[in-house]
Amino acid sequence: MARVGQDTVARQAVEGIARQPEAEGEIRGDGIARIHGLDEVMTIELVEFEERTIGIALNLESNNVGVVLMGDGLMIQEGSSVKAAGRIAQIPVSEAYLGRVINALAKPIDGRGEISAYEFRLIESPAPGIISRRFVYEPLQTRLIANDSMIPIGRGQRELIIGDRQTAIGQKASSVAQVVTNFQERGAMEYTIVVAEIADSPATLQYLAPYTGAALAEYFMYRERHTSIIYDDLSKQAQAYRQMSLLLLRPPGCEAYPGDVFYLHSRLLERAAKSSSRLGEGSMTALPIVETQSGVVSAYIPTNVISITNGQIFLSTDLFNAGIRPAINVELEAFAQFASDLLKATQNQLARGQRLLELLKQPQSAPLTVEEQVMTIYTGMNGYLDSLELKQVRKYLVELLTYVKTNKPEFQEILSSTKAFTEEVEALLKEAIQEQMERFLLQE
Known part of the structure; x- marks a missing residue:
């Protein structure tokens, strides 16, 4: 030129x-x-x-x-x-980025040397058009029972995770290092790329980091691969963009954000897609995180991102502090205060609800397979936990999963191969539940 x-x-x-x-x-x-x-x-x-x-x-x-x-x-x-x-503006892309920690310029910051790459992608690429997309129909298994059972996510979808600080957010260098270490210990880093720009990084790089991640994810999507990208978090990116815009003397709008802050996030999140059959059916699933203040979702940035995404997972600070994690609000506790005035059937239903809430609790870094989730939910929904005390529920479920894996291996084999909850599968599960319940009550 x-x-x-x-x-x-x-x-x-x-x-x-x-x-x-x-x-x-x-x-x-x-x-x-x-x-x-x-x-x-x-x-x-x-x-x-x-x-x-x-x-x-x-x-x-x-x-x-x-x-x-x-x-x-x-x-x-x-x-x-x-x-x-x-x-x-563009970055190099290649398979060699898998397992690495990089900055917004796609430069390695993990001390493991340079990354070889001979192809480049634009940091800001246009979102795929309608013809290039296919309907979202494949599930993305998060292996979190509260998500997969109630708020399923499809490959190519945009699902917002929203909540106060500490329920979902972490941008400190120590937090990033902890996440990377966690991935490495569990073998997840080999198929993960971490793009890190922490709180004291220049506003320009904080603004660019999500787009760099999207460009890398697109590289794999257009090679018929399935990717998911987590943006932690878009609130901080919007603040960095506001800082840049004010210094560039752009007219401020609501909450001093520039008028195009909505476009900032829409052009990023619209890049998530399920590719058409002609393009190989690769996918990029976006899981943006937005931080709220005191649970207020009506602020400017949260409402903007809510309007762009297909669905939202709201994380409650009260539930988080009460030890319910993931802190997804699924409770009906407001009715519990009237327990003495309720019919016996309603009291029994609330009691089962408490046990169902217990089975939705899941420790960090303890994913459950689809088969294990089916087993857990079936046990709770069919009343097998009703006779247990609340404090016994978690212990029984853990022992049940181990018992089925050891003594009823055909349950998982049939379910994973057929992808259907057949009568044979149900009979095996009922048998295992009853056998383990007898063993459990004898131990207690």
Whole structure:
């Protein structure tokens, strides 16, 4: 292109003049540069300063271009030359990224060396059109019994996870390290990519990180693979985008967010899809997380993302603090206070509800297979737990799963092969439940 290599003059924004804080001993600006004389540059095009810092052109104004820096930019000074790279922001992609921890620029930050890649994808790609999609029909098994039994998620879907801080959110470096360690210990890291930009990262990189993750997920989706991507969290990304927009002098709107903050998330989440048969039926399932304040879902960002997603999983702080995890609100406790005035049948129904709530509790990093979930739910729904005390429910279920696996292996074999709860499967399960109940009551 004609503009490639075009030398221009860069001026840092007035609000970005470098200062030297006494405590830190380093120079920091605001991450924004105003460039004069750079004609025909495209939105989200990369530009390169003479000291090799890379920026992204976001504001295209009549007499200047507003650029956000993808680095500290400590050596950029007024009058520095800059040239357009001639390409939209993109990252390298390859199979080699599996098992690695990278930043928003797709650079490894896990200390395990460089990642080989010979293909690139745009950070911001257009969402697949209707013809390129297929109806969502395949389940994505989360192996969380509360999810899979009540709020099933399909491959290619967008399912929002929403709740207060600590119920779902974690952006600290220590939290990221803990998640990675957890994945490694359980063998999950071999098919996982972690894109990490923590709270003290520049706003530009926090804004880009979800798009980098989406680009990597698309690489596998268009190779007929199934991917799921968790955005933790879009509240922080929106705040980073607001910070960038205010520094770029864009007009603020509701809660000081720019007017296009809705488009910020819609163009990201719409990339989740189930590909058509012609494209190989790969999928990208999006699980965005949004943080609320005191459980208020009517704030600006939560309502925006709720309107974009196909469904929502609301996590309750009260349930989380009460030890019910995952803290999905499925209770009918409001009726329990009238227990003495209720009919016996209603009291029995509430008592069973309490036991069903117990079976929905699931420790962290303890996934259940579909067969184990079927076994657990059948036991509760058919009243086999009614005779147990609440404190006995979890213990009995754990022992039942072990008993079936050891003594009734044909149950899992038939269920997994037929994908149907046949009469033979039900007979095996009933037999196992009764046998284990006898053993359990003798032990107690």
